[in-house]
Amino acid sequence: MPIDLLEPFTVPFVQRAVIGGMLLSAVSALVGVWVIVRGMTFLGEAMSHGMLPGVAIAAMLGGSLVLGAAVSALVMALGVNALRKTRRFGQDTGIGLLFVGMLSIGVILVSHSQSFATDLTAFLFGDVLAIRAADLWLLALALAFVAVVSVPLHRPFLALSFDPRKAQTLGLRPDLANVAMLVLLTITIAVSFHVVGTLLSFGMLIAPSAGALLVARRIPVVMAVAFAIGSFSTVVGVLVSWYAGTAAGASIAATAVATFFALAAAVHVAERRAEHRPLTGAHS
Incomplete structure (x- = not known):
């Protein structure tokens, strides 16, 4: 009997997972492109x-995990922003130190509490199939906020990405634009936590946008393509998870990364063919 590939999408929790993944893809597309263009990877x-x-502290206190993730990510961003002003070492050194420090604290908190034994996998890798209606509203609210902020700041973000000094000359207030971008990045990472977890949220932020930059140049078009790649990865990842019994969040993130490499290979082949086309014509 042939397998009906669309059968999983008749299940309510799978429908919520797909909608949640697509909402996250939209948020990530609006922010991830700027992260790559600005070299904030x-x-x-x-x-x-x-x-x-x-996330660990919020779980121990019985609070919102997404809010805990947002606060922790914001502390990280503010710390990096403060350290970048020092001339004793490069910004990447400050990021590396805070990265190791925050991750170490998180691991210590998780290992200290026995209550995390069953929840650790969900914390690290997410549980997209457990998304509730309230989570969808949260993702939709995050998308609306990111979109409302991103549209008027498109020009400052663009100028900041290519020439911060010129942005200052044009009166575009690059420092304020930088803070706004950090806030948007914090929100994106926080809301992606419940879908793909702390370890895989970065993949959904970067992979679709990186793939889109291979095939498009104008920022709005890149964002649209990134959303398409993220949505495709969500659908395929959920299907793989359903039929192969794999973790849904990891399957989605892996599909996004695999799509990037497939696009990179296709673009490389197309460029090689374009390079050799004039030579073939010359010999004929």
């Missing part, structure tokens, strides 16, 4: 891992 990775202490 290492910071994004550090923040995605640095939110573990906030």
